[in-house]
Amino acid sequence: MxxxxxxxxxxxxxxxxxxxxxxxxxxxxxxxxxxxxxxxxxxxxxxxxxxxSHMGQVTIKGENPAKALETLVPGVYLKLKEGRQRYTIFTNDNGGILDDLMVSNMGDHLFVVVNAACKNEDIAYMKEKLVGYEVTEIxxxxxxxxxxxxxxxxxxxxxxxxxxxxxxxxxxxxxxxxxxxxxxxxxxxxxxxxxxxxxxxxxxxxxxxxxxxxxxxxxxxxxxxxxxxAGLCLYGNDIDTTTTPIEASLEWVIGKRRKEEGGFPGANVILKQLKEGVTRKRVGIIPTGKAPARAHTKILNMNGQEIGEITSGGFGPTIGCPIAMGYVPTDMAAVGTELKLLVRGKEIPAKVAATPFVEQRYYRG
Amino acid sequence: MIKFTEAHEWIEVENGVGKIGITDFAQGQLGDIVFVELPEVDDEKSKGDEIAVVESVKAASEIYSPVSGEVIEINESLDDNPAMLNSSPEADGWIFKIKLSDESELENLMDKDAYAKYAKENG
Known part of the structure; x- marks a missing residue:
């Protein structure tokens, strides 16, 4: 260590x-x-x-860095204005998610913030893939x-x-x-x-x-x-290399032009899923009662069969009850769908719930 | 008589019945408690068995029975007010009462001074 x-x-x-x-x-x-x-x-x-401060801060410099970045992410960056930031994900060839990140246009270069746990891999990956660009950890x-x-x-x-x-x-x-x-x-x-x-x-x-x-x-x-x-994903819990952005209910990270053109890792998988659907989706879940359902809690259907797993869960101090996120079969992803959670051997009734659990209050001017 | 365990539980014994909870030190370590899974009355437990679960915002912590015996009463007010474990862990926030089957099990537990020293060293 x-x-x-x-x-x-x-x-x-x-x-x-x-x-x-x-x-x-x-x-x-x-x-x-x-x-x-x-x-x-x-x-x-x-x-x-x-x-x-544990998060990774990185700059990408070179000729049209937005164009280079677009080869690694499904987001649209060519038209991101100077002084604006956008959320995106690094996808892999299977359509899985390598990390999520924030990218800002600083005029002549991009400023990127990546997760602490992924930063060494992310930086090595960008250096390897963005040939001819200067990728520098700050x-x-x-x-x-x-x-x-x-x-x-x-x-x-x-x-x-x-x-x-x-x-x-x-x-x-x-x-x-x-x-x-x-x-x-x-x-x-x-x-x-x-x-x-x-x-x-x-x-x-x-x-x-x-x-x-x-x-x-x-x-x-x-x-x-x-x-x-706020219904926001935690990398390593709610999204990882085994989840695609479509399964993770992050369709919105795929830019309109990218949906038509592809050109990012795993585009064949992700764009096919976008068209044909997926077998499972990330949803919000509210357990009945007060017992929190933590990550890795098994999700059961009403017949008691295992259908998925909680990826993040705990107690929401503002909403005042336990809340969770997890993956369920697409036909059970509608808000209000009843399911059960296996908490310490007991089956706890729960329902699929809309996210965010607490209204987001961003300042949009 | 009050005794303490290395798992930061207290047990107050009167007429062969032990009232059990977690210590003030333990609640401080756990942080905001949001749920207590209580045992059931008539449960038979051996010393060291998992008997309750205390969930803080952070994580779930198992409570192990410090003695063997039969659960005779549970503190149901914790269902509605689990935060009582933070505000009054060694009084109103007791968790369950157990009828001891072997009082000699108490001999190995710590008294108040020994526990205070133990908690300080393990804090």
Whole structure:
């Protein structure tokens, strides 16, 4: 085992009472003294600060990098405007998902954020496939997310240029006097920002944000309950190399032109599925009662036969009940379909539910 | 008499009946508790058997019976208010009562001071 890495906010996490756990090779705070539920509510009601510096930040430089990127993803990037960001996935030749990522157009190059657990593979993959392009991991910048309905109020004070940004805008602006890359996006379902900051200024910016009356720190525990309520996939749980974007109910990541032209790994599989359908789909599931159904819980039909598995599940502090996601046969994917979950040997009634479980509140202007 | 286990449970024994719950230290480690799966009255359990499950937002944690015996009462108010395990783990948040079949099993458990030291060392 290699040594656990620390982000540039490690000391701050300790100061704030963060309970540190190993996550994707890093020591990260799973929660602070407030606890997961309080941190979750902080984000839904005011604003929460998350350290997401473990994620990979990468630039792609060269002649028309959007065109090169399109050979690896099903999204449309040729027309992505400068200063805009878009979500996509790396697909493999079987139509499976290698990772999900955010890509921003920074004018003469692309700025990419990938998952911590996948970043080494992703970077090696991009370097191998994007011949003639310069793929560079940015190792000297931290990434801080500020999320919640009052994030904009806090940001307006210390980063006045942020107020004119809308959901999925991406700009180089000053935050607390420091040059940062700021995206109006996140992983909680709330309005908010992600700030890429030079690591030597990360603690200063984090502290400045925490000084704002709206803001309190939140850890990975709340990040997970927030994204689950928002119906957002976690790579490695809800999507991986064994799931296609069609099965994962991520059809929307496939651009209109890409549906016609293909030209991305696994396009033959994915476009065929798009036309002919799939045998299973990712759905939201709400168990009856209070027992959470965690990942790998078996999903049964009403006759007690195993039909699938929960991929993410837990308790949703805002919705106030257990929530889950998992894969079920397509004919059982309609909202309201009754099924059962096998929790510790007991069959718990459950229903397919619409996602997001909690309304997304992005700021679209 | 109150005794404690290495699994951070407490047992208060009176007239051959043990009232069992998790310690304040344990609830702090678990975090926000959202569900308690209670045993059933009349369940016969041996020392070390899984007898209840406490689910926090993070994860499920099994509770093992610190003694052998028959479950005679469960704290049903935890069904509606599992957070009582966070707010009052060593009083209102008791989980079940068991009629001890072998009181000598208590001898190997820790007393209050020994447990305080143990929790500190394992915190």
């Amino acid at each position: 290699s040594e656990t890495l620390k982000t540039s906010l490690y000391n701050l996490h300790k100061e704030l009472g963060g309970k540190m756990v190993p996550f994707a090779g890093y020591e990260m705070p799973v929660q602070y003294t407030a606890g997961i539920v309080a941190e979750h509510k902080q984000c839904r009601e005011k604003a929460a600060l998350f350290d997401v 190792t000297n910048r931290s990434l801080i997310a500020i999320q919640g309905p009052e994030a904009k109020t806090a940001m307006a004070r210390i980063a006045p240029e942020s107020v004119s940004m809308v959901f999925m805008d991406f700009r180089s602006i000053k935050v607390g006097g420091i040059d940062c890359f700021v995206a109006r996006a996140g992983y909680t379902g709330e309005d908010g920002f992600e700030i890429s900051v030079p690591e030597e200024h990360a603690e200063k910016i984090a502290k400045l944000l925490l000084e704002q009356p709206e803001v309190a720190p939140a850890g990975l525990g709340a990040r997970d309950t927030l994204r689950l309520e």
